[in-house]
Amino acid sequence: MSNLNRQKIVDSVPQSGFFGHPKGLFTLFFTEFWERFSYYGMRAILVFYMYYEVSKGGLGLDKTLALSIMSIYGSLVYMSGIIGGWLADRMFGTSKSVFYGGVLIMFGHIVLAIPGSVTMFFVSMVLIVLGTGLLKPNVSTVVGEMYSEEDNRRDAGFTIFVMGINMGAFLSPLIIGGVMDYSFHLGFGIAAVGMFFGLLVFNFTKKKNLGIAGTMVSNPMSPTEKKKIFTIFGIIAVILAVLCGVLIPRGLLTFKGFINLVTILGVLIPTLYFVVMYRSPKTTAVERSRIIAYIPLFIASVMFWSIQEQGSSILANYADERTQLNFAGIHISPAWFQSLNPLFIIIFAPIFAWMWVKLGKRQPTIPQKFSFALLFSGVSFLVILMPAYFGGSDALVNPLWLVLSYLICVFGELCLSPVGLSATTKLAPAAFSAQTMSLWFLSNAAAQALNAQVVRFYSVENEMIYFGVIGGVSIVLGIILFMFAPKIQGFMKGVR
Incomplete structure (x- = not known):
């Protein structure tokens, strides 16, 4: 997009009206608030819905399979962002992509809200994955x-926007988790209503608040290209339908087979990204050096997200079956623990931001911050094995152990997530700046794809070994990364 077009967009947006920021921030804040309310509320009860018995309103799937599906679902959500970004850049523009994505998400939750079969469950998952891929990356764009490149309000605007994300993620597990014991489908229905509110806010305020932001297609396809793309998509859809129709009845395409396929893609896709960027003639020698520096950071990110994302699978199951849920005179829903992560981020993100500013040039380097993240995440898993060490695996665990584990992991997230986003923009080759940001999000996709294999080893009987090995590996990798941090910093060629 040319600088002229960028300025034209900025000029079309009312530049005040929401806490001193462009008026459109109101539209996007509440759109994303309701979208995250919808997504995280659904996710908070999803794993329980999969493995609870049919008599309790669940699908009655094997618990280990349910944990793997939960990880694969999360992986596909992050992978789909690549497709969503491409469709916005080439066909729809970001505004239409956000709206279409919200509609798909809402219908996915509506399908979940209707009592049905396992087949309908997977239909809903496809709708939500595609919808989130369209909405999530494009609403941030x-x-x-709305801000000019020189506007010093930009960082603060994104901070307010992210606060909306965490507010939605905090409230929804409390509300939807509260109705879980009564009806899973009611919970999914509330998630659908949340997305509906988000669509209402977006659709009825965008014209007045957003101007032409999100309406321009940055790299539009010609009619010939569109025809070619639609033909290719149609052929791929027919081939996939035929393969599923042939392979599934014959038992050649199973849940486990699909999980294995996504795991392979989760590792293969980012590997190909690195190879293509490094070997491209558009990449300079300095940029190649920075790509080398980015590889250990990417691996560290995969390790961190592998632990953090188990909060919605393994730790959710731990909350359900190993935790004392009658505490301090109240009954705790196991889904409520999913609110801890956004709550702690809301509380501690300003403190970490202040700390980095206060330290100035004395603050740790990017690789060192990543190493701290691995240390924190590893310790969070060592903490959760302590109850079994002291009291055995038969007694129910005080919920404060889970609270402490989530808190420590959030400290790690605040050392890695915002730092990783910033480092990605600095280390990205100029010709691959947008794609490198996609690569950053693929570290989460790769982590959850690997989790789909790892979670199969978890059981109450071997939980100490499970948490101990994974936590120990993270700590060892953190120590190694810290030791090699100066070397990695050298490959960054001046980036700090």
Whole structure:
């Protein structure tokens, strides 16, 4: 997009009206608030819905399979962002992509809200994955379009936007988790209503608040290209339908087979990204050096997210079956623990931001911050094995152990997530700046794809070994990364 078009977009957006920020921030703040309310509320009860018995309103799937599906689902959500970004850049523009994505998410939750079969469950998952891929990366892009590149309000605007994300993620597990014991489908229905509110806010305020932000297609396809792409997509859809129709009845395409396929893609896709960027003639020698520096950071990110994302699978199951849920005179829903991560981020993110500013040039380097993240995440898993060490695996665990584990992991997230986003923009080759940001999000996809294999080893009987090995590996990798941090910093060629 040319600088002229960028300025044209900025000029079309009312530049005040929401806490001193562009008026469009109101639209995007509440759109994303309701989208995250919808997504995280659904996710908070999803794993329980999969493995609870049919008599309790669940699907009655094997618990280990349910944990793997939960990880694969999370992986596909992050992978789909690549497709969503491409469709916005080439066909729809970001505004239409956000709206279409919200509609798909809402219908996915509506399908979940209707009692049905396992087949309908997977239909809903496809809708939500595609919808989130369209909405999630593109709503953030529209936020950036409202500010000129010289506008010093930009970082603060994104901070307010992210606060909306965490507010939605905090409230929804409390509300939807509260109705879980009564009806899973009611919970999914509330998630659908949340997305509906988000669509209402977006659709009825975008014209007045957003101007032309999100309406321009940055790299539009010609009619010939569109025809070619639609033909290719149609052929792929027919081939996939035929393969499923042939392989599934014959038992050649199973849940486990699909999980294995996604795991392979989760590792293969980012590997190909690195190879293509490094070997491209558009990449300079300095940029190649920075790509080398980015590889250990990417691996560290995969290790961290592998632990953090188990909060919605393994730790959710731990909350359900190993935790004392009658505590301090109240009954705790196991889904409520999913609110801890966004709550702690809301509380501690400003403190970490202040700390880095206060330290200035004395603050740790990017690789050192990543190493701290691995240390924190590893310790969070060592903490959760302590109850079994002291009291055995038969007694129910005080819920404060889980609270402490989530808190420590959030400290790690605040050392890695915002730092990783910033480092990605600095280390990305100029010709691959947008794709490198996609690569960053693929570290989460790769982590959850690997989790789909790892979670199969978890059981109450071997939980100490499970948490101990994974936590120990993270700590060892953190120590190694810290030791090699100066070397990695050298490959960054001046980036700090």
